[in-house]
Amino acid sequence: MRIHVLGCHGADCLADTTERPVRQESCGFLIDDSVLLDAGTVGARLTLAQQRRIRFVLLSHLHFDHIKGLPTLADNLAEGFEEPVIVAATEPVIQGLMDHVFNNKVYPNFFKLPDRERPVLQAHVLEPGKPLTLGHVEVTPVPVNHSVPTVGYVVKDRQAALLYSGDTYQTEAIWSLGRTIPGLKAAFVESSFPDEMGELAKKSKHLTPALFLKEFQKLGRPDLPVYAYHMKPAFRTQIEQEIRRLGIQQAAFLQEGQIVTL
Secondary structure, eight states: OOEEEEOOOOOOOEOSSSSSSSOOBBBBEEEETTEEEEEEESTTOOOHHHTTTTTEOOOOOOGGGGGTTTHHHHHHHHSSSSOOOEEEEEEEHHHHHHHSSEEESSOOTTTOOOOOOSSSEEEEEEOTTTOOTTTTTTEEEEEOOOOOOOEEEEEOOOSEEEOOOOOOSSOSHHHHHTTTOOOOOEEEEOOOEEEEHHHHHHHHOOHHHHHHHHHTTTTTOTSEEEEEOOOOOGGGHHHHHHHHTTTTEEEEEEOTOOOOOE
């Protein structure tokens, strides 16, 4: 399984570095060139040819930073596409896209364009806890504890499995499932705010480094590679420092453009 990190932050920002400015962008992870896991960043990181290879889009929830690349993707694919892109998400997310995004007011309804019988996008409603095969991967959506209906995912191919926490506060079901997956090779776990902002994290239902550790420990796999993501750009350095101090064996921090191979 090859995961191309298009965006991995909790917001978009042009970050100053000692060498050159670096674009930090909202979450979007391209799996084996054909499955997009969350759609916060798509068009800004992929050529048109790469975008045309996407066959499935998995969405964790409706918050703007996880869906905002989807209209651009639909627009870019509207000419000359061969088959619809399947947008797979739970019912509240699909309904929210119809009501608030592709409603012919905020954006044209590409679930019906250019033709009702052959649209650019095709919705598929996921049932939490029920595995579904999309192309060459099996995905299982698992409800997590966020401020709107949200799922994390376990994504499996024949060789490996990835656990993706989605935006979450303290939760249980996804870790319970993760403990049962023999081929689990990595976990992507959100950590949005530093520990000193714990009250805001609680209210907005996100993790801090201290909670990141507690949640990861629920997997019972201390040697599993775990990648922090969804860090708010303003606090990335502080969050990294706090996680490093926790002594997690194989903790790492996702970066835009990175390739993770499982």
